[in-house]
Amino acid sequence: MTKRFWNLFKVSPVIVAATFFVANSALAAEVNEQVTNAAQLSEAQDSNDMSQVTSVSQFSDVQPTDWAFQALQSLVERYGCIAGYPNSTYRGNRALTRYEFAAGLNACLDRVNELIATATADLVSKQDLATLQRLQEEYSAELATLRGRVDGLEARTSELEANQFSTTTKLVGEAIFAVSDVFGDTRAARGGNPTQDLNSNTTFSDRVRLKLYSSFTGTDQLETRLNAGNIVSNRGNDALGTGTGTNMSRLGFDGDTGNSVSIDKLNYAFNLTDAVRVKVDAIGAELYENVNNFNSDFASSGRGALSRYGRFSPIYRQGQGGSGVTVTFNPKGAISLSGAYLARTANDPTLNNGLLDGDNAIFGQLSFQPTKAFNIGLTYARTYQTNLVNNTVNNNLFQGTGSIFANNPFGNNTRTISNNYGVEATFQFSPTLAISGWGGYTTADAITGANAGTDADVWYWAGALALKDFGGEGNVLGIIFGQPPKVTGGSIKNVAGNTTFDDNTSYHLEGLYKYKVSDNIQVTPGLLVIFNPEHNDANDTEYVATLRTTFSF
Structure with a gap:
């Protein structure tokens, strides 16, 4: 990614880890739409089976020496939006596209807004909000594209349902x-x-x-x-x-x-x-x-x-x-x-x-x-x-x-x-x-x-x-x-x-x-x-x- 992209994360490593995780979760629906082989089918199934964890120690592939360990630990305690795969892995090195990252960012924003609306303690700092705002501006084009893709899929799905040979x-x-x-x-x-x-x-x-x-x-x-x-x-x-x-x-x-x-x-x-x-x-x-x-x-x-x-x-x-x-x-x-x-x-x-x-x-x-x-x-x-x-x-x-x-x-x-x-x-x-x-x-x-x-x-x-x-x-x-x-x-x-x-x-x-x-x-x-x-x-x-x-x- 570009240098400007990484500069956005110097303020809050917590936001970095959160966004990368949620992008992994949000990708599940995207994978299910494009399954073409056994490996992707397995990946899609794993994505659907992800469940929330209560401690970062539940991840078998996350070590205290990892650069994002503290960020992940903080996310579990502050935001409650971390989930793992059925085999107790987090897969933190998994590569993301900009579209996937944008989908994760959007999901993370929804979670933060939910916490703010419920007024649950002081979970989000002004510094975090500023970082999220800049991220939202940086990925406004990708977020708009994702919304358009979802709308297109809904329209195509409705057309298929209306013209299909049979539901069974x-x-x-x-x-x-x-x-x-x-x-x-x-x-x-x-x-x-x-x-x-x-x-x-x-x-x-x-x-x-x-x-x-x-x-x-x-x-x-x-x-x-x-x-x-x-x-x-x-x-x-x-x-x-x-x-x-x-x-x-x-x-x-x-x-x-x-x-x-x-x-x-x-x-x-x-x-x-x-x-x-x-x-x-x-x-x-x-x-x-x-x-x-x-x-x-x-x-x-x-x-x-x-x-x-x-x-x-x-x-x-x-x-x-x-x-x-x-x-x-x-x-x-x-x-x-x-x-x-x-x-x-x-x-x-x-x-x-x-x-x-x-x-x-x-x-x-x-x-x-x-x-x-x-x-x-x-x-x-x-x-x-x-x-x-x-x-x-x-x-x-x-x-x-x-x-x-x-x-x-x-x-x-x-x-x-x-x-x-x-x-x-x-x-x-x-x-x-x-x-x-x-x-x-x-x-x-x-x-x-x-x-x-x-x-x-x-x-x-x-x-x-x-x-x-x-x-x-x-x-x-x-x-x-x-x-x-x-x-x-x-x-x-x-x-x-x-x-x-x-x-x-x-x-x-x-x-x-x-x-x-x-x-x-x-x-x-x-x-x-x-x-x-x-x-x-x-x-x-x-x-x-x-x-x-x-x-x-």
Whole structure:
């Protein structure tokens, strides 16, 4: 500050310390208006939590040798306008702008005027008043600017309140434009040699989602999602036989409603206690959204991996699309626990299954995060499938992820119980480099049908590498490699009476580049390569090229 500025303080060091303190306090509202990151949020919270002290000795960072110690001590006794942060600090070396100092000066003047009005002893000297008067004159321009800024904020706040969408609800939207094509010689065959040519056609499709987030207490959330799209993707089970012959080539954002709009997700989440979060899904339950899936860079269908398998471990697809409840216990330590019960056919009484007797999944996960950089999870899910969904026989252990045999090892008309075990981890080497991965094992048992009493063992794994800010801030270069679900053993017999399983091994290789055009537009080109599709080395390698553009608003 200028020499003239400091000369004003030679008269009364008490005024100096008072003004610096009150500026710190008055800054709280200013910080709250401009929170943009975690550090500022913490600062704003600390500012709001400041409380008055009765002795300067309560400050852990103020020593008797400090130049302002006597001034602070006098302020506590004479003016009663000193407060501290929740951690018992004063932070006397905190830098101030002229605007902040002016705000503190104004607050200090109000306190002195209050004392004068109450005629409480001889607390303010003529010398102090003279100093305050000169300070007020010196900062008259800044004080006037502050008053103008407050008036402007009040006007803008009133305008927002008058024109807001809702006092309780926020609207969020996402639109995807996708251009995709598949390349290769033949369609994948489940076993033996392929006999059909691969039909390569470039497609242009879309998906639009509108989400309404409503909060009634500030800590709860009601989510309503409207969805429409016409992305058929490269599924292997299409009736016309024009797909790739394998679900391993599916895109992570596919879904065809003929662009008809429907409510495909409705849930309500709230805090039971400070450490317990409860989420109730009425429709569209998805475990990978309810709990940590350990692949945050690629988990999103609109802004993550391009492929279905590359988004996260298939264990998080158990019970997908139904109703249920998820409870997460997070005591703000290194360990957190999650549990869920989901029922896919809970809303359909015609199936005589309901909430408890139909397709369901019981899920549990233990997460351990000893450091901010490393997080690991142990996951278990027990599922029961009746194979009857919407009056259609449909056995699907991994919800269309992996080989067709792995999803339906016992054939149709078979009630199936499966036990799924998974381990997932993520490690943040640096702010720009992260790796994640998962491995899973499933043992499934046939309860009814031609293969009743038999079992199947299924394994899968994958790893992902994310290079953040690659080529520009907000961009991500990603590589994903792994083995989709594969039947490796069990007691299933083929027509010849021999034990059957997936003969060879498929590998999933995906490269993508998420390019951030702006905060609301992301363009993602990528290539998916499936080696030995359907775990059959007689099949030719398949390539899926995709260009996805995601608009968010």
